[in-house]
Amino acid sequence: MSEPAIRDAILAQTEARGAAKSICPSEVARALEPDDWQKLMPRIRREAAVLAREGRIEILRKGKPVDPEAEIRGVIRLRIRG
Numbered sequence: 001m002s003e004p005a006i007r008d009a010i011l012a013q014t015e016a017r018g019a020a021k022s023i024c025p026s027e028v029a030r031a032l033e034p035d036d037w038q039k040l041m042p043r044i045r046r047e048a049a050v051l052a053r054e055g056r057i058e059i060l061r062k063g064k065p066v067d068p069e070a071e072i073r074g075v076i077r078l079r080i081r082g
Contacts, residue, residue, distance in 0.1 A: 001043070003050075005032070007047050010047060010048055013027060015080050018080070019079065022079040023077060025045060025077075029041055029044050060076060
């Protein structure tokens with residue numbers, strides 16, 4: 001799975017959900033690799049940070065945007081920028 005394919009999947013799912021709602025990164029992983037999705041999670045988090053730095057999505061923790069330059073820990077969600 002290439003990095004551009006992961007970024008495209010993140011963008012497609014967040015756009016489909018809309019700016020008012022968010023997705024769980026595991027939704028992307030399950031769509032890309034249904035039988036072994038857990039192994040993709042670090043790469044999905046990394047590519048989400050790239051997209052957030054580019055201003056294309058937001059990374060949320062407890063419903064609030066987090067700085068993509070900081071270490072992102074814990075449960076996160078992804079949302080397309082409005």
